[in-house]
Amino acid sequence: MSHCDRYSRTVIVGGKGMLAAAVARKLSARGIACTSLDRQQCDITDAAAVADLFAARRPTLLINCAAHAKVDLCEQEPEKADAINGHAVGSLAEHAARNGTKLVHFSTDFVFDGSAVQPYRPADPTHPLSAYGRSKLMGERLLQRANPAGWLILRTAWLYGEDGPCFPRTILAAARAGKPLKVVNDQIGSPTYAGDLAAATMELIDRNAGGLFHAVNQGAVSWFEFTRAILEEFHIPADLSPQSSAEWKKSKPAAAHRPAFSVLDSSDLEAAIGHPMRPWRDALHDYHHAIEPK
Ligand SMILES: NC(=O)c1ccc[n+]([C@@H]2O[C@H](COP(=O)([O-])OP(=O)(O)OC[C@H]3O[C@@H](n4cnc5c(N)ncnc54)[C@H](OP(=O)(O)O)[C@@H]3O)[C@@H](O)[C@H]2O)c1
Numbered sequence: 001m002s003h004c005d006r007y008s009r010t011v012i013v014g015g016k017g018m019l020a021a022a023v024a025r026k027l028s029a030r031g032i033a034c035t036s037l038d039r040q041q042c043d044i045t046d047a048a049a050v051a052d053l054f055a056a057r058r059p060t061l062l063i064n065c066a067a068h069a070k071v072d073l074c075e076q077e078p079e080k081a082d083a084i085n086g087h088a089v090g091s092l093a094e095h096a097a098r099n100g101t102k103l104v105h106f107s108t109d110f111v112f113d114g115s116a117v118q119p120y121r122p123a124d125p126t127h128p129l130s131a132y133g134r135s136k137l138m139g140e141r142l143l144q145r146a147n148p149a150g151w152l153i154l155r156t157a158w159l160y161g162e163d164g165p166c167f168p169r170t171i172l173a174a175a176r177a178g179k180p181l182k183v184v185n186d187q188i189g190s191p192t193y194a195g196d197l198a199a200a201t202m203e204l205i206d207r208n209a210g211g212l213f214h215a216v217n218q219g220a221v222s223w224f225e226f227t228r229a230i231l232e233e234f235h236i237p238a239d240l241s242p243q244s245s246a247e248w249k250k251s252k253p254a255a256a257h258r259p260a261f262s263v264l265d266s267s268d269l270e271a272a273i274g275h276p277m278r279p280w281r282d283a284l285h286d287y288h289h290a291i292e293p294k
Contacts, residue, residue, distance in 0.1 A: 006102070006205060010034040011059040013042050013092075014066025019106060021163035022194035023063055026202055039066065044088040054095045061205065063104045064092055067136075071110065072255045074132035085135035090142025097148040104201060109157035109189060109216075111137045114259025119220075121265045122155070122212045130256035140212070152204060154197065154215040157264055158226070161194030162290050167223075168230045175231060175238035185224035185242035189262045190216035193283035195290070203273040213272065214264035217280035229281060233288050 010027065012020050015036035027034045035057060042049050044066045053059070067085055068074055074081040089105060096103040110133035111126040128134045140153055160166035174181055192215070200215050221229070224242045231238050249255060270276045277283075 005060065006208070007032045007034075007061055009057060009059050010061045010063065011053065011057050012036040012063045012065055013044055013053070014039070014064065015041070017065050017067070017069070018161045018164035018166060019159065019194050019197065020063075020065035022161050022198040023065060023201065026195070026198040030202070034063075044092060045083045047091065050088075050091055050095060054099050054101070058099065059101050061102045061104065062092065062096055063201075064089065065106065067106070068132070071130060071132045071258075072252070074135065075130065075254060075256050078131040078135070081131050081135035082138060085132070086138030086142060089139035090146060093143040093146035093148050093151065096151075097146050100149055102150045102152070102205070103143065103148045104152045104154070104205065105139065105143055106197075107140050107153055107155040108133065108136045109155060109262035109264055110259065111140070111155065112259055112262055114187075114261045116261055119263040119265035120214065122214055122268060129259060132256060144212075150208060150210040152201075152210055153212045154201060154204070154269075155212070155264060156192050156197050156214075157216050157262055158189045158191040159194055159197065160191065160287065162287070163194075167191075167226070168284070168287065171227050171230050172234060172236065175236045180239040180241070181227060182241050182243040182248075183224045183227045184245050184248050185222045186245050187258055187260055187262075188220050188222050189259075190218070190220050190264060191226050191280045191284065192216045192277075193280075193287055195286070196277050196283050200269060200273060200277055204269070207272060209272045211268075213269045214266045215269050215277065216264045216266055217277050217283045218266075219280045220263040221280070226280075229284060233284050234292075 016038040068081045113127040160168050
């Protein structure tokens with residue numbers, strides 16, 4: 001299949017989400033037409049809607065950006081999380097396998113328990129701590145079992161972007177409102193800019209790469225250090241202090257358990273696309289100028 005054929009009928013599901021918007025923007029910047037469907041247009045848990053999608057659109061490439069990504073809410077709604085993040089992904093994958101559609105899917109660092117001392121590689125043992133993590137792992141497994149041609153899963157982490165709520169936006173709003181900020185300093189991960197993840201995804205598709213990849217901006221920080229960098233980048237003074245996860249959990253007993261260390265090793269991605277994703281701090285700078293042009 002040529003480069004152009006690969007993208008000839010590209011469909012995004014979960015089209016109103018943060019990552020979906022970043023992927024659509026990257027495709028558009030490259031002059032690639034795509035159809036982006038939101039939940040109203042295609043609910044991926046609705047078997048008839050999914051069958052219709054394949055029959056009517058005959059996608060060559062399906063990019064699944066749909067997810068129940070509200071980690072704490074998933075603890076209260078585990079069945080809904082399993083339906084969207086697990087079973088529906090399996091169903092998309094079965095249709096994709098029957099129709100020769102390449103399926104691109106996204107997963108999470110929360111499939112790991114955070115007990116590692118070095119960055120996780122894709123084949124490392126999983127052990128999710130939360131309903132969200134378990135449902136995402138189910139989706140990965142069902143997808144791989146259905147084995148659509150050239151399937152691609154990118155696990156990412158600490159995602160933020162221009163479109164939709166995300167950690168930097170929450171911090172900026174609170175700091176601008178003059179609220180004191182207490183932020184966890186004992187969970188370490190890799191903040192990742194949705195635009196960079198979208199670009200890396202395109203580069204993998206361009207090379208017809210398949211399999212399971214880790215895809216995060218380079219480097220690792222705590223949420224506290226990330227917050228300090230956000231405030232510094234946007235030049236906002238704030239009353240910022242560190243907090244332990246244990247203290248944070250006391251104030252939010254219903255919240256999901258999160259891994260203490262969920263740094264992902266992206267070296268397989270680097271080998272596949274020929275370069276690393278850029279350092280997280282550089283990406284944060286571009287995010288700043290994307291949401292507040294000079
Ligand atoms: N955000 C992060 O920090 C993070 C970290 C690691 C991995 N990821 C993964 O990255 C991917 C993209 O996440 P994101 O941050 O872009 O999430 P997002 O902004 O919450 O977008 C998810 C989209 O999926 C839609 N959706 C929910 N249920 C659906 C259904 N049944 N059918 C069709 N669409 C449905 C949502 O629509 P409604 O709003 O209308 O429900 C929403 O527009 C997900 O796979 C997520 O698990 C995210």
